[in-house]
Amino acid sequence: MVKKIESKTCDEPLHERGFRFTAQRREVYDALMVRRDHPTAVEVFMRVKEKMPSISLGTVYNCLETLTECGLVKHVNLDRAPSRYCPNIEPHAHFFCDQCNAVFDVPLRKDSSFETLWAVPANSVVSQHEASFRGLCPACAAGAGLKSKIKNPK
Amino acid sequence: MVKKIESKTCDEPLHERGFRFTAQRREVYDALMVRRDHPTAVEVFMRVKEKMPSISLGTVYNCLETLTECGLVKHVNLDRAPSRYCPNIEPHAHFFCDQCNAVFDVPLRKDSSFETLWAVPANSVVSQHEASFRGLCPACAAGAGLKSKIKNPK
DNA sequence: GTGAATGCAAAACCTTTGCAACTGG
DNA sequence: CCAGTTGCAAAGGTTTTGCATTCAC
Secondary structure (H helix, E strand, O other), X not given: XXXXXXXXXXXHHHHHOOOOOOHHHHHHHHHHHXXXXXXXXXXXXXXXXXXXXXXXXXXXXXXXXXXXXXXXXXXXXXXXXXXXXXOOOOOEEEEEEOXXXXXXXXXXXXXXXXXXXXXXXXXXXXXXXXXXXXXXXXXXXXXXXXXXXXXXXX | OOOXXXXXXXXXXXXXXXXXXXXXXXHHHHHHHHOOOOOEHHHHHHHHHHHOOXXXXXXXXXXXXXXXXXXXXXXXXXXXXXXXXXXXXXXXEEEEEOOOOOEEEEEEOOOOOHHHOEOOOOOOEEEEEEEEEEEEOHHHHHHHHHHHHHHOOO
């Protein structure tokens, strides 16, 4: 059995679930994989439209939904903002920078459990855990610190 | 200085921030405090409408937004479902039961830090952390276990 | 009295759906 | 060939907005 180094394509997971491997699904998946910056559906649409001008926004939504069903992509939601999409299927949280609006993946520490942090009721069954952070990313935090020193030279 | 046992009203936090204490804001806040079951805006609207038939849905949204600004209420969002509202302002997560659709508060364990769970980048500034769980609540998990034993008597 | 808040309705917004035309396997 | 998928447009549901009227302070 040969172990694949990296899976850059989405044809097998689609076929395994009875979905067709269409050009639109390939382009949508590629758009997520090439720039892993958590775009919205409209941003994905604009990127794919450059290579495939005939694609429609509805199809982008459909493709993203199908890819999610296949476990290739995850929705990322914060508050009521439009959904963003992420091809990182490892367990992770998201960091939203309030200043530059970037979204970063936050890895789960190995050998840790959410039970050390949250008092989840005994005998409940957890099938999914989502977590997100808001604040300033390292770059913006450095800039903000600089600015506040200038503006408030205590 | 007299320490208040419990604050059941929202007039002071509103006044402190320059907002008026209107009958609608009081009723919306009371509706959240009386039954702490994380209702949607439409559910709050229906409950308040019984005591105050003239209230409009737009006003409920406005009141919820104002109460949120005053720190009396928090939005609760999961995926793209309608926002739910919660008058518990202690740090906590939420558990969504997939079977009975109830939403429970999950307390933060004392003396714990999210850094034990999540590898947040060094030098970032975290101003907000939100977490949610999906699964089966204890009651539904017990019922599901029963059912699966009957249906799949391995 | 005066500016803020309400009620109503319309708009804005993101996302889903219906259907004829097309296409992957 | 034919069920699954697309493109287009219209509908859906939640939330916000505009404005005349009302009300808290």
